[in-house]
Amino acid sequence: MIAVPQAAIDLAKRFEGFHRVPKHDPGRAHPYLCPAGYWTIGYGHLCDPDHPPITEAEAEVYLARDLQTALAATLRYCPVLATEPEGRLAAIVDFTFNLGAGRLQTSTLRRRVNQRDWVGAATELRRWIYGGGRVLPGLVSRRFAESDLIQSPDSHALKRTA
DSSP states (O other): OOOOOHHHHHHHHHHHOOOOOOTTOTTEEOOEEOTTSOEEETTTEEOOTTOOOEEHHHHHHHHHHHHHHHHHHHHHHOGGGGGSOHHHHHHHHHHHHHHOHHHHHTSHHHHHHHTTOHHHHHHHHTTOOEETTEEOHHHHHHHHHHHHHHHSTTOOOOOOOO
């Protein structure tokens, strides 16, 4: 069984962040609307608007489960990643976590990955920058970080921003 790559965990935490919304309850996260208009809690976990507040430890548990789901879907749709360097797997796991398995399943990105066309895959990643019908700067940065991992899978440098 393949474990969730640390680089995928790092990407998710970096770009999702642990959102402590109310000032009166700074130690816990409350549901909030993400820039794409989805109710979210903790590190990008989708939820109902009336979800109870959670601690950072609870958010870590949600993240681990969500990333495990994303990993399973990634390997189902892009089986070539099981034998590629961990950075490539991490990039697509993060993409799947962020946008969902359905988007990966029907994408040209999937085709490029399965063809081992890493330049083409990086180009495809950088197209997924819209949320709520508009370009989101956070998605631009995230896609560039993922595309860097696709093209340089052994370097786990997640420094680049758009």
